[in-house]
Amino acid sequence: MSELADYALFLDFDGTLVEIAPRPDAVRVDPGLVPTLERLRTRLGGALAIVTGRPVTVIDDFLAPARFDVAGLHGVEQRVDGRLSGGRPEDHPALRAGVERLHAETARYEAVLIEDKGASVAVHWRLAATADAEAAETIVKAVAADLGGAYRLQLGKAVGEIVPAAATKGHAIRAFGEAAPYAGRRAIFLGDDRTDEIAFASVNADGGISVRIGDGETVAPYRLATPADVRALLTAWAEGGAVDPEALPRA
Numbered sequence: 001m002s003e004l005a006d007y008a009l010f011l012d013f014d015g016t017l018v019e020i021a022p023r024p025d026a027v028r029v030d031p032g033l034v035p036t037l038e039r040l041r042t043r044l045g046g047a048l049a050i051v052t053g054r055p056v057t058v059i060d061d062f063l064a065p066a067r068f069d070v071a072g073l074h075g076v077e078q079r080v081d082g083r084l085s086g087g088r089p090e091d092h093p094a095l096r097a098g099v100e101r102l103h104a105e106t107a108r109y110e111a112v113l114i115e116d117k118g119a120s121v122a123v124h125w126r127l128a129a130t131a132d133a134e135a136a137e138t139i140v141k142a143v144a145a146d147l148g149g150a151y152r153l154q155l156g157k158a159v160g161e162i163v164p165a166a167a168t169k170g171h172a173i174r175a176f177g178e179a180a181p182y183a184g185r186r187a188i189f190l191g192d193d194r195t196d197e198i199a200f201a202s203v204n205a206d207g208g209i210s211v212r213i214g215d216g217e218t219v220a221p222y223r224l225a226t227p228a229d230v231r232a233l234l235t236a237w238a239e240g241g242a243v244d245p246e247a248l249p250r251a
């Protein structure tokens with residue numbers, strides 16, 4: 001067991017802090033979550049950040065009125081201590097054309113949703129019939145392939161996203177670690193999805209602790225079952241409980 005001040009805490013949003021919902025805008029934030037995160041951030045000397053596929057502005061809306069450090073769009077944009085960098089749509093004209101193509105090619109699939117995030121885009125098929133979901137996946141794979149090496153396809157939970165290739169959550173966590181209050185601390189990262197596996201690998205390689213939420217194959221050594229379990233853990237830590245991430249259930 002170590003002092004809480006030895007750690008920097010990185011938290012995925014969907015499927016980790018909040019339960020998965022039928023649509024991106026239907027997520028419900030537990031009323032206790034924001035006060036818990038604020039108290040925990042104080043205990044950590046500020047070393048707490050959200051690392052998510054969502055835009056920073058959307059995380060701000062969900063977690064209002066608090067403002068946290070956030071790596072958004074899978075690391076494409078980053079806000080640290082109130083300063084935002086990255087994630088400008090105008091830097092991605094080829095992607096913008098790809099978004100138009102996605103709208104055109106998925107228009108006939110009623111339950112397929114395009115989540116346009118400016119410097120990235122997600123095609124959601126959670127609500128679609130199987131055949132339509134397969135068609136949507138084929139379309140997003142084709143558009144990603146045609147965009148070439150500057151972009152990558154990120155498959156997640158009933159979603160395919162196209163993201164600038166250089167950005168990953170692993171890079172984002174390392175970038176946080178370059179400056180105070182994160183520098184010199186051991187990273188703890190909690191996430192639930194395939195996108196989080198990239199970051200688990202780099203956190204593990206850097207001597208940090210990774211925790212997979214929910215089922216599925218993982219390189220994380222530890223696992224919690226549900227976002228409710230995550231919130232209970234964070235509440236215990238926020239209230240001054242012992243911080244012993246290595247005592248968490250093994251994956």
Ligand SMILES: O=P(O)(O)OC[C@H]1O[C@H](O[C@H]2O[C@H](CO)[C@@H](O)[C@H](O)[C@H]2O)[C@H](O)[C@@H](O)[C@@H]1O
Nearest residue numbers: 013014020021022023024052053054126157159
């Ligand atoms: O990195 P995360 O914070 O886990 O975000 C990953 C993506 O999550 C969202 O989509 C997922 O959650 C939705 C709401 O529960 C769900 O309807 C969808 O099926 C999931 O794929 C979000 O909409 C994306 O922008 C994030 O990249």
